[in-house]
Amino acid sequence: MPTNAAIAVSLLVAGAVSVALRALPFLVIEPLRRSPVVRYLGTHLPAGIMVILTIYSLSGVPLRTWPNALPETLALGATIGLHLWRRNAVLSILAGTGLYVVLSSWVFASGGSIA
């Protein structure tokens, strides 16, 4: 186990890089806020970024071994379907997650790749 000082230095390095990545773009972005291309990106990026984050958060799920991502597919389908129907984010997330917990804890004994 590293010393407390070594742990702290490692954390400070990772923290500094994290904050720099979040802060530096604003130095360039703030003056560009009114530029048409930045406004276009601001309007058109979020939907695709959310789709990419969804796929990324599912990317560790194995497709070729049982249960072939069945719990994830069912729970994701239920989440999206419910959200298209009721438009209630909390309900959609709660119901989708509840279904996934049931599927991965009980229905598919060895299934469920998301902790």
Place this chain on the structure above:
Amino acid sequence: MPTGNSQQDPGHRQLGHRSAELRLAIRDTIGVGLGLFPIGLAFGVLVVQSGFDWWWAPLFSTVVYAGSMEFLMVGLITAATPLTSIAATTFLVNSRHLFYALSFPRHRVEGPLAKAYATYALTDEAYALTATKTHDEMSSTRIIAIQVLCQSYWVSGGIIGALSGSALPSSLKGFGFALVALFAVLAVDAIRATGDIASPVLGVGCALIAMNIAPNQMLVVALSLYVVATLIRYRKRRFSIVAEGPETGMCDAD
């Protein structure tokens, strides 16, 4: 404290406005909290099971405050990874945050300290909750409250997880799916807000390409491809508007 209920009293109205914004922020973050708190619990358990004292869990979550990176840091630190490798890994894992400035409404946040906190706490979840709504409806109070609440869910989950350690029941699993569901719900909302189907289709395409050409850096590669593809769309659109005559604004929707 003003006790009058006159609607003309601007101070009172602002106070009422602020608590209304706080209620909105609480409502905004309930869904995210369902994901952040249990994953925070898991993170806290991991910290103590890896040999750290319990109080390192809240320190990880305040010094680094980037969920996936915090999980990685536990392994990197116990393996005594060189600082240069830690810096490079953090850059790769968190480089998606470079794109968040484009649509995070930080210009709505008032005051230098609040702006600094908004920048420091610009996580995936904070970005997802704020950037998918129109910037006009996001007040300074609401943005900061959303970010403070997100960090509170995460840090309190970490502390409770670290203190209860391995005593947590492991029979129930799958709560991490809440983050998948969150991203999916926000994608639906964002598509609804813009009515733009091409963006999610491009997103899926970029994600699939990135998974095949760079499975270990899927997220960074997919996001880079997606920004480039969106820039190409912008150029083509501008070209067609110039060719047909500039009768409409290029980006009137905001």
